[in-house]
């Protein structure tokens with residue numbers, strides 16, 4: 001469904017993405033892991049916000065773009081297939097939860113107001129926040145705000161949802177609810193790429209785990225094999241550091257919630 005080949009991106013003369021290859025099948029959840037600074041966010045944003053100097057090829061269903069020669073129309077068409085969920089929610093502070101969800105339906109999709117309202121209500125219902133529809137972001141917890149962010153992306157029914165560390169700004173006790181909502185989307189068959197450092201989530205929910213380091217995909221595999229039988233020294237080292245940190249801060253909130 002989505003194939004990215006040799007995607008390169010520079011900031012000034014510094015090449016941050018050095019030829020990313022990735023494939024995402026329809027209905028799959030791909031967990032993207034890697035050390036800080038490895039280029040995960042740059043990659044996710046880069047997919048939708050192509051800028052001059054980028055290179056590579058992106059295939060999405062029947063659309064094939066050579067990045068160097070992509071026109072604004074090509075890029076717009078590509079972007080319309082994608083939904084985004086960011087680290088720090090990015091909700092409009094002066095709009096209520098439901099207005100935040102409606103915005104893209106009304107402005108982007110040109111839906112009539114009543115239909116947009118109905119779809120926004122359904123989306124909020126799915127993330128368990130219908131009763132908070134008229135709350136402003138400042139009246140929501142971080143976890144609730146992020147669930148509104150997810151509802152906003154999902155309401156537009158994009159072909160793929162790109163989530164950039166959707167739980168990283170949250171207090172540990174709020175992480176599980178957000179991961180549960182993402183898991184629900186996965187169970188519904190939504191195609192997603194999730195940048196995450198929640199290993200339990202990557203293991204339990206993802207169909208494929210991809211490890212990036214220094215602007216390259218170093219290793220990818222189905223989750224059990226990825227975690228139990230890592231091949232490259234860089235992934236082995238990364239996993240040993242992560243598991244030490246997780247044991248230290250005991251932050252397997254998602255796992256704990258699932259065991260209840």
Ligand code: ADP
Nearest residue numbers: 011012016034035036037038039040041042043
């Ligand atoms: P990750 O998401 O894996 O932590 P990033 O994609 O944020 O990594 O960053 C990858 C590299 O790109 C880092 O070295 C970072 O300093 C650099 N970088 C990110 N954004 C910019 C920017 N706007 N200008 C210059 N360098 C950037």
